[in-house]
Amino acid sequence: MKKRFLFYGSLLSAILFLFLTAISFYLLGSENLLWKIFGFVSVLIFVFHGFSSGKFYVEFFSRRTTRFGLQSIFNAVLVLLILIVLNLIVNNYDLKKDITRNKVHTLSEQSIKVLSGLQNDVTLKAFLNPTQVPEFENIFSKYTYYSKKLKREFVDVDKDPLLVQRYNIRTPGTVVVESGDRNVRVENLSGPDDPKLEEKITNAIIAVNKGGKKKLYYVSGHGERLLSDTGREGFSEIKDSLEGGRYEVEELILIEKGSIPADAELVMIAGPRTEFMPQEYKALETYIRAGGKLLMMIEPTSPVSLRDFLAKFGADWKPKKVVLETNSLQQLAGGNPLTPIVSTYDRSHEITRESKQLTLFPISTPIEKSKQIPEGETVTSLFSSSAKSLETDLQGDKVKVNQTTDRKGPLSLALAISGQVKSPETSKENAKNSDEKTREFRLVVVGDADFASNQARGFGLNADLFQNMLSWLAQEEDLIAIRPRNAAESHFEITEQRSRIINLASIVIAPLVMFVAGIVVWVNRRSR
Numbered sequence: 001m002k003k004r005f006l007f008y009g010s011l012l013s014a015i016l017f018l019f020l021t022a023i024s025f026y027l028l029g030s031e032n033l034l035w036k037i038f039g040f041v042s043v044l045i046f047v048f049h050g051f052s053s054g055k056f057y058v059e060f061f062s063r064r065t066t067r068f069g070l071q072s073i074f075n076a077v078l079v080l081l082i083l084i085v086l087n088l089i090v091n092n093y094d095l096k097k098d099i100t101r102n103k104v105h106t107l108s109e110q111s112i113k114v115l116s117g118l119q120n121d122v123t124l125k126a127f128l129n130p131t132q133v134p135e136f137e138n139i140f141s142k143y144t145y146y147s148k149k150l151k152r153e154f155v156d157v158d159k160d161p162l163l164v165q166r167y168n169i170r171t172p173g174t175v176v177v178e179s180g181d182r183n184v185r186v187e188n189l190s191g192p193d194d195p196k197l198e199e200k201i202t203n204a205i206i207a208v209n210k211g212g213k214k215k216l217y218y219v220s221g222h223g224e225r226l227l228s229d230t231g232r233e234g235f236s237e238i239k240d241s242l243e244g245g246r247y248e249v250e251e252l253i254l255i256e257k258g259s260i261p262a263d264a265e266l267v268m269i270a271g272p273r274t275e276f277m278p279q280e281y282k283a284l285e286t287y288i289r290a291g292g293k294l295l296m297m298i299e300p301t302s303p304v305s306l307r308d309f310l311a312k313f314g315a316d317w318k319p320k321k322v323v324l325e326t327n328s329l330q331q332l333a334g335g336n337p338l339t340p341i342v343s344t345y346d347r348s349h350e351i352t353r354e355s356k357q358l359t360l361f362p363i364s365t366p367i368e369k370s371k372q373i374p375e376g377e378t379v380t381s382l383f384s385s386s387a388k389s390l391e392t393d394l395q396g397d398k399v400k401v402n403q404t405t406d407r408k409g410p411l412s413l414a415l416a417i418s419g420q421v422k423s424p425e426t427s428k429e430n431a432k433n434s435d436e437k438t439r440e441f442r443l444v445v446v447g448d449a450d451f452a453s454n455q456a457r458g459f460g461l462n463a464d465l466f467q468n469m470l471s472w473l474a475q476e477e478d479l480i481a482i483r484p485r486n487a488a489e490s491h492f493e494i495t496e497q498r499s500r501i502i503n504l505a506s507i508v509i510a511p512l513v514m515f516v517a518g519i520v521v522w523v524n525r526r527s528r
Contacts, residue, residue, distance in 0.1 A: 021038040108198065115147040128156070179208040216268060233450065247266070269295070276309075318366070322393075323340050386409055413447045
């Protein structure tokens with residue numbers, strides 16, 4: 001009885017003084033002497049308890065049940081430590097994984113690239129009703145996850161009328177993207193279900209980050225595609241996409257102006273059908289040679305005179321030639337051999353480096369590299385038709401095929417051309433003592449205009465490819481990536497067979513696995 005009292009008395013006293021040590025340290029601080037006294041007494045009692053009860057602990061720890069108990073405690077502590085470490089990792093590193101088929105909860109590559117390249121702080125200021133805050137908070141979190149430069153702010157339109165008036169907000173749901181003294185307004189957002197939500201917000205971030213919009217002139221007067229045409233062959237969707245992004249678009253009738261305007265940063269010609277005047281060609285060549293940027297989309301029926309104009313820049317085009325795709329796997333659904341589907345891209349060029357999906361080019365014409373490339377120029381074939389394609393003649397509305405004489409594929413369908421433009425210093429006296437100023441002209445020639453039309457631009461990467469061409473021409477390669485795309489719905493149909501599998505797994509298999517696991521553990525412990 002005396003030994004038992006000594007055992008429990010010393011153990012409880014040691015624990016009591018240890019508790020008093022912790023309390024005094026917490027309340028009085030580390031500089032106070034009291035917690036040190038309590039701690040010293042606690043250590044002495046623990047040492048006394050250990051010597052007086054050593055035989056008991058030797059016997060206790062040699063027991064089989066004790067070893068199993070300690071092993072269980074060790075395992076529990078280890079699991080707890082793992083959970084603590086994982087929790088610390090999660091708190092410091094916000095890890096996310098989108099497992100949906102269409103990656104509907106993940107930003108596109110272009111958006112991520114834009115966010116990772118932010119140099120200045122950008123604020124997403126949303127003017128909302130209180131009920132809209134959770135939706136927009138979820139939307140903005142996708143953006144702030146990729147950049148600490150991006151901030152978000154929610155303004156209650158009912159509680160802050162002065163700020164609403166300052167920004168001239170008309171409807172709740174408007175987002176103002178700000179950076180420094182620049183801001184862009186994003187209106188008419190219908191929440192997370194808006195099919196162009198990411199496109200609108202990303203374009204606004206680009207606008208405030210990059211500055212003002214670039215001026216793009218669209219040449220007309222030769223039967224080109226119309227920007228106002230909302231039909232299948234029209235370019236109205238292209239116009240909306242350009243004006244909603246980095247560009248200010250203006251129509252240019254070249255024969256009236258006589259030259260390319262000085263503020264032109266890009267010029268686009270889409271599917272001309274009638275001849276250009278000599279002075280128009282001269283104006284285009286002067287613009288390019290001076291460091292201009294031109295996107296030329298031609299058709300098999302485009303004017304013959306374009307052949308000589310393109311040859312000056314290392315492009316070989318033959319009028320009335322069309323691509324005939326004999327590979328059934330690379331034809332448009334329905335087996336149209338005049339609509340080749342492209343899957344082969346030049347991975348070394350910025351325009352097509354990230355292209356990993358299909359594009360189609362209805363009634364396209366080959367655009368090849370000239371045998372002799374002008375000195376100082378770089379000409380790259382961006383993509384080609386299949387090896388089973390043919391370059392054949394287009395006569396009126398019919399194709400004349402000659403298997404023996406028609407040139408076999410792969411056939412190049414687009415070229416990217418660049419060259420250095422050198423202009424000496426204005427002063428001849430200083431020219432000898434200074435380096436020449438250099439600029440680069442850029443030209444993209446595509447053997448089809450239909451790929452960017454309202455009908456075809458939604459297929460595969462057609463719209464992305466067109467935007468990439470403009471980004472490269474504008475020397476904004478950092479914006480070349482896959483654009484935001486509409487999220488398609490995902491369905492999981494519960495058939496009768498799938499229902500039975502789910503029921504079998506949940507009612508029979510899962511409990512059976514747990515039961516067998518319990519038996520294995522019990523047998524294992526009994527065998528020791």
